[in-house]
Amino acid sequence: MTQLSRRRFLGGVGTALGGIALAGPLSACGGGGGGAARSDAPFDIPTFREPPRPALEPAFVAEHEAMCDVYVGQPAEYRATYEGRPLSGGEISTFQFTWGNPPTDVSGDPYWRELNDRLGGTIRTTFVPAAQYGDKLATTLASGNVPDLVFVDDNSPVALQAIRDGTFADLSETLSGDNVLEWPNLAARREAVWRSSLRDGRIVTVPSPVHPLSFFPLIRLDIVERIGGNPAPGDAEELFALLAEAASVREAHGLPVHGIALYDDALQTTVEAMYRVGCDWQLTDAGGFVHKVETEAYRESLAFLARCWEADVFNPDALGGTKPEGPAANAVFHPTAWSDSVGGGGLHTAETDTEGVRLDFLDLKGFDGGECRWERNLPHGRSIAVSSRAAGDADRLREILNVLDYLSAPWGSEERLFVDSGIEGTHWEMRDGLVTPTEPPSTQYTWVSAGDPVYTLAPQSEPWAESFFRVASRAAEQSVPKDTVGLTSPTLASKGTQLNAALLDQQNAVVSGRASLTDFDDFVDSWLGQGGEQIRREYDEARQARG
Numbered sequence: 001m002t003q004l005s006r007r008r009f010l011g012g013v014g015t016a017l018g019g020i021a022l023a024g025p026l027s028a029c030g031g032g033g034g035g036a037a038r039s040d041a042p043f044d045i046p047t048f049r050e051p052p053r054p055a056l057e058p059a060f061v062a063e064h065e066a067m068c069d070v071y072v073g074q075p076a077e078y079r080a081t082y083e084g085r086p087l088s089g090g091e092i093s094t095f096q097f098t099w100g101n102p103p104t105d106v107s108g109d110p111y112w113r114e115l116n117d118r119l120g121g122t123i124r125t126t127f128v129p130a131a132q133y134g135d136k137l138a139t140t141l142a143s144g145n146v147p148d149l150v151f152v153d154d155n156s157p158v159a160l161q162a163i164r165d166g167t168f169a170d171l172s173e174t175l176s177g178d179n180v181l182e183w184p185n186l187a188a189r190r191e192a193v194w195r196s197s198l199r200d201g202r203i204v205t206v207p208s209p210v211h212p213l214s215f216f217p218l219i220r221l222d223i224v225e226r227i228g229g230n231p232a233p234g235d236a237e238e239l240f241a242l243l244a245e246a247a248s249v250r251e252a253h254g255l256p257v258h259g260i261a262l263y264d265d266a267l268q269t270t271v272e273a274m275y276r277v278g279c280d281w282q283l284t285d286a287g288g289f290v291h292k293v294e295t296e297a298y299r300e301s302l303a304f305l306a307r308c309w310e311a312d313v314f315n316p317d318a319l320g321g322t323k324p325e326g327p328a329a330n331a332v333f334h335p336t337a338w339s340d341s342v343g344g345g346g347l348h349t350a351e352t353d354t355e356g357v358r359l360d361f362l363d364l365k366g367f368d369g370g371e372c373r374w375e376r377n378l379p380h381g382r383s384i385a386v387s388s389r390a391a392g393d394a395d396r397l398r399e400i401l402n403v404l405d406y407l408s409a410p411w412g413s414e415e416r417l418f419v420d421s422g423i424e425g426t427h428w429e430m431r432d433g434l435v436t437p438t439e440p441p442s443t444q445y446t447w448v449s450a451g452d453p454v455y456t457l458a459p460q461s462e463p464w465a466e467s468f469f470r471v472a473s474r475a476a477e478q479s480v481p482k483d484t485v486g487l488t489s490p491t492l493a494s495k496g497t498q499l500n501a502a503l504l505d506q507q508n509a510v511v512s513g514r515a516s517l518t519d520f521d522d523f524v525d526s527w528l529g530q531g532g533e534q535i536r537r538e539y540d541e542a543r544q545a546r547g
Helices: 006-011 110-119 130-143 157-164 177-182 191-197 221-226 236-247 265-274 296-310 338-343 346-353 394-407 414-421 459-477 490-511 517-546
Strands: 070-072 091-098 122-129 149-152 206-209 215-220 281-283 289-291 333-337 359-361 380-386 428-431 434-437 455-457
Touching (some): 091 130, 091 394, 110 122, 110 394, 130 157, 149 394, 191 206, 191 380, 215 338, 236 296, 265 296, 338 346, 338 455
Parallel strands (some): 070 455, 091 149
Antiparallel strands (some): 215 333, 281 289, 428 434
8 A cells, every 4th residue: 555645745846757758559458447548649738827916926936947946934915717617417426635634524614615616616525544545446447437636656666557457547638839828827827847757658637836945944043043053054064063962952942952753754855955966866977877775875874864863863663754842843854844944933923832843944954064955846746637437528528628628727816716625614814914724624625736836835935035045046057957857667667666665664663773774785786776767777777768
């Protein structure tokens, strides 16, 4: 079973299987849902159409392709972008995940009644807890009754196999070029987003754009000042010395203090950036692929973390996966998602809840004082597929795409406000010009989005907006795209989950001192033999075939 995390769904970071165009037959009989012959007719990438601008000027405008505009606060008004109703009556079925326990009946729920009214029909949804996504999807496919719209997780072998089997419709010709302009919100996706999501070179899903970068490190200025440290360490050695000394403080403002609170994706990503590790699979100067675990830079990043562990820099429960309660998880160095720090006002809350705490973003330097190398997320994240059976009726397909068009309304629109927050007076109210949740909907429709991704900062995060923009812009300038976008590896599709899990286990062992770097070298040889070497060959062959 594929385990899903909120970050993987919402962050779109592109883990082992993300962004891969699966190899497979162009024509296949898909079990469970009516596999359809996959067309090989030529098509154009859908034309991009700029979505309506929100009624709010950006506080900072991006100047790099890997950076996004920064907005502080909320639009002065939320403007309607969709005319009429997507459906002409009837019912549309969907398969979507939920973070909590799925509701048994939403027929009387005000949110879903309003959604049905807006759509002009009835939406019948199968809710699936995120942790059960793979199993439930397999059961649904095997039943032969595939819903009209299905959430597709790029990391699920079940979903990937369904694509290969033709269970989902080929939308390439329907959305080709200017054809997509019939659905303006679907057209609000850049070429890179569509290309990243192609499967076998075809459009099989409607993707959502995601931020190129998600994680940015924070530093506890009050602790650094207390020990007389440098709040802007110039290299890895200075950062280590700062964290080792800060960890010796042990307690401040009635709360524990650690150099690092959690060993998680955000920390690993940040330390790899500091050591300029680069992408998971990366091209060498000779033109072939190597995995990052084969590089000396990756080995050095693990050595740095292991050294921190040995020096008691880490919270003793850092491998437990539970974030400690407290400002920046009570850590002096805390890489975290932007949505947690400034998107939801986390920094403001940390400073106001605990007197004396001071936090800011850290402009991280490379291990040797030079630049970092940040790996960009895939351009696409959450994706929706249309069942081949439903798409067999052209009028039915048009209405299904109408629904996706409505649900893809951009940030700042009235439709997006409803989809994300519910009904004014029932789920939220306007206070001082801000949408303030009162009784948020228990279960919302959370699948698709459109338009260029933007960083939307909470109003109370305004004091950190400039430093966030500066640090994020510098990271964007030092970032690199994935080298494997659009390439094919059937072995990664079938074995990627197991290979990635084995790598994570070995990382944990080395960092926590249960295994040595020599043990890790032996592990790499085994990892390559269990599938890594075959993935390399498939990537090399796919790249040569692409020219």
